[in-house]
Structures are given as structure tokens and as C-alpha cells.
Amino acid sequence: MTESQPIIKMNGISFAYSENSPILKDLDFEFFKNNKIGLIAPNGSGKTTLFHLMMGLLKPTAGSIEFFGKPMTCEQDFADIRYRTGLLFQDADDQLFCPTVLEDVSFGPLNMGKSRKEAIEISRRTLDFLGLSDFENRITFKLSGGEKKLVSLATVLSMEPEVLLLDEPLTGLDTKTRATITSVLTEMNISYIIISHNIEFMKTTTDQILTLRDGKLYDDAQVHVHIHDHAHVHGNMPHKH
Ligand SMILES: Nc1ncnc2c1ncn2[C@@H]1O[C@H](COP(=O)(O)OP(=O)(O)OP(=O)(O)O)[C@@H](O)[C@H]1O
Numbered sequence: 001m002t003e004s005q006p007i008i009k010m011n012g013i014s015f016a017y018s019e020n021s022p023i024l025k026d027l028d029f030e031f032f033k034n035n036k037i038g039l040i041a042p043n044g045s046g047k048t049t050l051f052h053l054m055m056g057l058l059k060p061t062a063g064s065i066e067f068f069g070k071p072m073t074c075e076q077d078f079a080d081i082r083y084r085t086g087l088l089f090q091d092a093d094d095q096l097f098c099p100t101v102l103e104d105v106s107f108g109p110l111n112m113g114k115s116r117k118e119a120i121e122i123s124r125r126t127l128d129f130l131g132l133s134d135f136e137n138r139i140t141f142k143l144s145g146g147e148k149k150l151v152s153l154a155t156v157l158s159m160e161p162e163v164l165l166l167d168e169p170l171t172g173l174d175t176k177t178r179a180t181i182t183s184v185l186t187e188m189n190i191s192y193i194i195i196s197h198n199i200e201f202m203k204t205t206t207d208q209i210l211t212l213r214d215g216k217l218y219d220d221a222q223v224h225v226h227i228h229d230h231a232h233v234h235g236n237m238p239h240k241h
């Protein structure tokens, strides 16, 4: 992959869960190294669907996806890129499946071929980085919603991915924990796309904000204008206050 080559390139992507209601329509997208992109769009507009298509968890009805310059043509292609691309699921219960936190966080590194000792070292380092040092023996399913979200982030970061796809990383987190996530992201030298409805967070952590409208992505300058004025998003829709 050359520096000028996109990490992710989506070309003419269309997707529908059922025939009558297409969610994405002929969508194009390019994502480059060091890009920090925010995606703000209404509930149900297809943001999570877009992430799942990027990860190969859903198959587009039309169009093509390339990762690191390689066309994704089969499940094995996606299996390879999932080591390099960390998806934080919107729902932490989709992410966590081991009995204890340490097992969940070390699952990724172990699966990537690290030794047990190395995997545990990376996992402890990651938990420490997120202020979760005391969590390693906690029972995953007994964690609170916010704790699950943080541990989910630890499972993603422990794989040391090159790209992060974060689907509503702040949901359910208190003010202090939101601040921790914000500083973690601004400190890390990593490319990412964040889905969030929290505009202040997006302003701090991303360089460009996109929106999803009628199944396509737009770099919506008006989103920025409104961010400063009213802290909500209207895109091109006329509106009053
Ligand atoms: N498994 C599914 N089967 C059928 N329809 C689905 C499925 N998952 C999502 N949808 C529908 O697809 C549309 C887009 O859903 P998606 O989860 O991508 O939206 P979103 O933009 O992430 O919304 P939110 O902000 O609420 O998370 C919604 O109308 C949703 O009902």
C-alpha cells in the first residue's frame, strides 16, 4: 500500500435488508491513513450498517470494497483485515463473550498468534491505559453498561489495530469516562471513523464530519456551521428555532 492509496475504498455500494427499503444507495467513500472522521446522521439512517459492510459482516447488494489496496472478494479477505481494523460495536453485548474481562481482552491477541504471556501483557497494558487495571478478574456479564463499553474498547485496542471504527463509543458513559475516551483518542496516533451524536466530542476528536443522507455520504459543511451555533445537525434541511 502506498501513502496515497486509501485504507478503505468503497465504490458504488448499495445495501438493503429487504427488497423494498434500500439503506445505502450507490455510496462512494475513501478513507486515508491519519484520517479522523466523524459520522453524524439520524437514527436509522444506516451508520451501523455502513460499519458492518466495511467489516464484511454484511454483504453489499452492489459495489466493491477495497482495504489497503486489496479488493475484498471473499470472507477470507475480510478475516485478514479484521486483525488490522478494530470495530467497536454499538452494543457491547455483541462484543463481549468470555467469562472474565482478561479473557475477553486477551482473546484478540491470542487469536492473532501471540503467546499466552504476550497476550496477557498486552491486555494488562491496555486495561491500564483505559484506567481499568482492577477489572481483569471481573465477570463480564455482571459489568454495568458503561463498564461493558469501556471493556469493549479494551478488546478492540488490545489487537493494536491500524484503524478504528467506533460505533457510538460514548453511549452510557459518565462525564469522567467520556473525558478519558476523548483524551485517549486525541493522544493515539491512529486513523479512525467515529459514529456519535455528541457534537462536542466530534469537534474535539475528528478533522472532518460526514453525514449520511438518502443512502449516501456527504461532507456537509452546514453540519459544521450548525455545530458551532446550536449543537445539533440539520444538513440542508430548512428549520427554525
Ligand atoms: N438486521 C436487520 N434487519 C432488518 N432491518 C435492519 C436490521 N438492522 C438494521 N435494520 C434497519 O436498517 C436501518 C438502518 O439501521 P442502522 O442500525 O444502520 O442505523 P443507524 O444509523 O446506525 O441508527 P442508530 O443511530 O439508531 O444507531 C434501520 O431502519 C433499521 O431498522
Ligand SMILES: [Mg+2]
Pocket (backbone or CB within 6 Å): 047, 048, 049, 090, 167
Ligand atoms: Mg447505529
